[in-house]
Amino acid sequence: PEPRHNMTKLAVFCFLVLCYSPTIVQSLDNGLGLTPAMGWNTDYEARAHDYNDTYIRYIAKSIVDSGLHKLGWEYVNLDATWALKHRDPKGNLIPNPQKFPHGIKALSDYVHSLGLKFGMYTDRGTKMCDKAPGSYGHTTIDANNFAKWGVDYLKEDSCAASGEHKIAFKEYGKMRDALNKTGRPIYFALCGWHTWYAPVGYSLGNSWRIAEDDGQGWDKIVHNIDQDQGLAKYAGAGGWNDLCLLCTHQGDGITLQQSRTQFSMYAVLAAPWLMTGDIGKLDNYTMTTYSNSEVIAVHQDKLGKQGFRVDGLASTSPLRVYGRPLSGGKKWAVVFFNNNPATAHAANVTCSPACMQMMFPSPTKTIAVRDLWTHTNNGTASNMRPYMVEIQPNGGSVTMLFQFVHEG
Numbered sequence: 455p456e457p458r459h460n461m462t463k464l465a466v467f468c469f470l471v472l473c474y475s476p477t478i479v480q481s482l483d484n485g486l487g488l489t490p491a492m493g494w495n496t497d498y499e500a501r502a503h504d505y506n507d508t509y510i511r512y513i514a515k516s517i518v519d520s521g522l523h524k525l526g527w528e529y530v531n532l533d534a535t536w537a538l539k540h541r542d543p544k545g546n547l548i549p550n551p552q553k554f555p556h557g558i559k560a561l562s563d564y565v566h567s568l569g570l571k572f573g574m575y576t577d578r579g580t581k582m583c584d585k586a587p588g589s590y591g592h593t594t595i596d597a598n599n600f601a602k603w604g605v606d607y608l609k610e611d612s613c614a615a616s617g618e619h620k621i622a623f624k625e626y627g628k629m630r631d632a633l634n635k636t637g638r639p640i641y642f643a644l645c646g647w648h649t650w651y652a653p654v655g656y657s658l659g660n661s662w663r664i665a666e667d668d669g670q671g672w673d674k675i676v677h678n679i680d681q682d683q684g685l686a687k688y689a690g691a692g693g694w695n696d697l698c699l700l701c702t703h704q705g706d707g708i709t710l711q712q713s714r715t716q717f718s719m720y721a722v723l724a725a726p727w728l729m730t731g732d733i734g735k736l737d738n739y740t741m742t743t744y745s746n747s748e749v750i751a752v753h754q755d756k757l758g759k760q761g762f763r764v765d766g767l768a769s770t771s772p773l774r775v776y777g778r779p780l781s782g783g784k785k786w787a788v789v790f791f792n793n794n795p796a797t798a799h800a801a802n803v804t805c806s807p808a809c810m811q812m813m814f815p816s817p818t819k820t821i822a823v824r825d826l827w828t829h830t831n832n833g834t835a836s837n838m839r840p841y842m843v844e845i846q847p848n849g850g851s852v853t854m855l856f857q858f859v860h861e862g
Contacts (some may be wrong), residue, residue, distance in 0.1 A: 456570060459700070460833075468624065468664075475676065476673075476763045482630050482633075482634070482640070482642060482657070482658060482659055482660065482692075482693075483634060484633070484634065484639045484640065484641070484660070485693050485697040486639055486640075486660050486692075487640045487641055487660030487661065487691075487693060487694065488691045488692060488756075488758070489691070489692045489753070489754040489755070489756070489758070489819060490608070490661070490720075490724050490725060490726045490753060491529055491643075491660070491661065491694075491726040491727070491728070491753070492526045492527045492528060492529065492640060492725065492726075492753070492754075493527060493528055493529025493530060493531060493571070493573065493607070493727070493728050493729070494513060494517060494527070494529065494530055494531065494535040494728060494729045494730070494733060495531045495533055495573075495699055495728040495729070495730060496510075496531065496532055496535075496728060496730075497533040497534070497667075497699060501550070504535075505535070505553070506552075506553040506554065507534070507553060507554045507555065507556060507560075507561050508517045509579055510532065510561060510563070510565075511545040511564055511565075512734060513530060513732075513733050513734070513855070514530045514564065514565045514568050514570055514705045515568065516732075516733040516734035517530065517568075517570060517733055518569070518570070519734075520567050520733065520734075520736075520741065521704060521745070522733070522745065523568070523569060523570060525596055525744075525745060525747060525750055526750055526754060527727075527729070528571050529570070529571050529572075529573050529606065529607050529641075529728070530565050530570050530571070530572055530573065531572075531573030531574070531575070531607055531609065531610065531728065531738040532573065532575055533575045533609070534575055534582050534583045534586070535550075535553075535584045536549060536550060536553065536554070536558075536574065536575065536586075537549060537550060537585075537586040537587070538550055538586065538635045539585060539586050539587070540587065541587050542590070542696075544595075545592055545595050546595060546599060547576075547586070547587060547592075547596060547599065547601040558574070558603045559602070559603045559604060559826075562603050562604035562839060563604065566604060567595070571606035571607060571608050572603075572604060572605055572607070573605065573606060573607030573608065573609065573641075574600055574603070574605045574607070574609075575608070575609045575610075575611065576588060576589045576596055576600075576608065576609075576610050576611070576629075577589060577590075577610060577611040577612065577613050577614065577615065578590060578610050578612060578615050578622070578626060578629065578840075579611075579612065579613055579614035579615025579616075579625075580614045580615075581613060581614035582611060582613060582614075583611055583613040588611075588613070588614055588615070589610065589629065590614075590615070590625070593625075593628045593629050593632045593772075593834065594632045594635075595732075596629075596632075597629060597632035597633050597635070597636055598632075598636060600633075600636075600640065601633075601637070601638040603634035603641065603815065605638075605640055606639070606640060606641060607640065607641040608633065608640050608641070609643040609645055610626065610629055610642070610644060610645060611645045612645060612646045612647065617800055618644065619650060622646060623624060623654055623658065626644055626646075626658045626659065627658060627846060629642070630642060630658050630659065640690070641660045641661075642658070642659040642660050643659060643660060643661045643662075643663075643696065643726070644658060644659040644661065644662040644663060645662075645696075645784075646661045646662065646663055647663050647664075647665060647666050647667075647758065648664065648665075649664045649665075649681055649685060651664060652664055652685045652688040652689075652695055652846070653664070655687075655688060655693055655695070656688060656690070656693040659693065660692065660693055660694070661693065661694045661695070661696040661697045661726050661739045662693070662694075662695065662696055663697075663698060664678075664681055664682060664685060664695050664696065664697070665677065665678035665681040665682070665697055665698060666678070666698070667698055667699075668697070668698040668701060669698075669699065669701055670707070670729075671707040671708060671711050672707070672708045672709075672848075672849055673846075674732070675701060675708070675712070675716050676793060676849075678697045678698055678721070679697060679719055680769070681697075681721055682695055682697060682725070682763070683763065683769060684762075685760075685800075686723075686759070686760040686761065686762045689724055689759075689760040690758045690759065690760070691756075691758035694724055694725060694726055694760070695724075695760065696723060696725060697723065697725040697726075698725050699728045699729075699730050700713070700716060700720065700727055700728060700730060701713060701716060701730065702727050702730060702731045702736075702740055708849075709848070709849065710737075710739050710740065711846065711848070711849055711850055711851075712848070712849035713740060713743065714739075714743045714827075714851070715789075715791065715849045717746075717848065717853040718742070718749060718789050718826075718827075718853040719732055719741050719748065719776065719789055719791070719850055719851070720753070721749050721750075721752045721778075721787065721853070722752065722760075722776045722777070722778040722787050722788075722789050722853075723760055723761050723762075723763035723776070723778070724753070724755075724759070724760040724761065724778065727753060727761075729744065742862065746826065746827065746828040748829065748855070749813050749826050749827075749853060752778065752787040752826070752853075752855075754780045755778070755780045755781055755787075757779060757780055757781035759778065759779050760778065761776050761777055761778025761779075761787065761789075762776065762777070762778075762790075763775065763776050763777075764776065764777040764805065764809050764813060764820060765804075765805065765806070765809050766806065766808055766809055766812075767841055772792065772793040772794045773791070773792055773794070773801060773803045773804075773845075774789075774790075774793070774803070775788060775789070775790055775803060775804075775805045775809055776788065776789045776791065777789075777812070777813050779813070779854075782857075783858075784814065784858035785855065785856070785857045785858070786814075786855075786856045786857075787826070787828070787853065787854070787855055788805070788813075788853070788854045788856050789851050789852070789853050789854075790803040790805070790843040790845055790851060790852045790853075790854070791803065791804040791845070791849075791850075792845035792846060792847050792848075792849075792850045792851070793811060793847075793848070793849060794847040794848070795847060795848060796847060796848035797847075798847040798848075799847070800844050800845060800846050800850075801844070801846065802842045802843070802844050802845075803838050803842070803843050803844075803845045803848065803852075804841070804842045804843075805840060805841045805842075806840050807838055807839060807840060809840075810835065810836070810837035810838075810840070810841060811837045812841075813837075814836075814858060815837075816861065817837070817838065817861075818837065819837050819858055819859075819860070819861050820834050820835075820836060820855050820858075820859045820860050820861070821834060821836065821837065821857065821858055821859060822834055822856070822857045822858075822859050823835050823841070823855070823856060824854065824855040824857075825852065825853070825854060826853045826854065826855055827852065827853055832854070834859065
């Protein structure tokens with residue numbers, strides 16, 4: 455099992471200072487990210503590079519009109535391409551006036567007026583990924599501007615930046631400290647693309663990317679899920695392993711089934727959920743996916759523990775079982791996952807007695823089973839016998855709630 459160590463943030467911070475980097479001098483202390491973030495991000499959608507004030511307002515209103523905001527979807531985030539390719543004479547980043555004729559603050563105010571939160575993007579290096587100026591050498595002035603504009607979420611990328619670990623930690627630490635000093639609570643999302651951020655991420659930000667961009671098809675999504683193996687102990691209330699964005703079939707090369715499995719997997723792995731695509735034109739299947747209150751409850755569970763694989767099989771096995779402990783005592787969310795190729799037949803995915811006992815270690819327990827997608831109670835299971843589910847191939851999954859009932 456990989457339960458998160460029961461440490462205070464201060465204890466985690468002290469451990470990291472001693473073991474990882476002498477440059478990290480304090481921890482992020484913004485009270486945010488107690489559960490994984492939920493929102494929307496510009497990247498990977500059809501208009502990723504030509505979004506503007508009008509489109510972002512449309513997306514924000516679509517989130518509200520659809521009712522998604524009532525379920526916890528709250529962030530509306532700009533990714534790259536919002537800024538001009540140069541700073542002004544005083545060193546400030548310049549929002550593209552053609553895209554944002556009223557300025558960023560006016561857009562932020564509109565998003566806030568809907569009851570949502572507003573996010574922006576920068577880079578710890580000399581350039582953002584679109585070649586606009588990065589925050590290197592301008593951390594304080596950028597942090598102050600983000601706060602002045604009413605930013606609630608900041609993603610800081612790693613393009614045109616050093617890949618050396620201590621330098622990366624130091625640069626992210628500078629932005630962390632600058633954001634703290636603004637006095638505005640700003641969710642800080644590190645985007646460094648590597649698993650080596652996980653051991654130190656909790657001292658630096660509210661989430662940290664541990665894998666590459668995932669908008670390149672289903673195999674990339676599964677690769678990022680695999681990268682999270684063994685990292686659950688570093689995540690918890692206040693900081694989370696980030697597996698990148700939620701993809702849709704609108705333009706990301708995945709099926710509806712795969713998009714639902716990604717959603718379920720990220721719920722159990724407690725990864726941030728950032729939707730992409732045109733929210734106003736989501737099909738009924740995808741809207742049903744993003745509106746599933748039972749799976750959202752798993753994602754936002756207050757116990758604050760990340761899930762992990764419980765099947766005990768080889769890491770390369772296409773038939774997998776993932777479990778996440780939940781609040782309320784003796785309760786787990788479980789995903790049964792079949793990643794055999796599309797040409798394969800449906801297969802039985804099994805949680806063996808050893809698998810069941812990893813979640814429920816005491817003997818002879820009766821466990822109530824509920825399917826979180828059909829919203830039906832599916833009888834009982836026991837940790838003394840295997841539990842088996844037939845799953846379709848090519849990214850098929852079933853998400854269950856297992857809850858202890860009684861012994862004997």
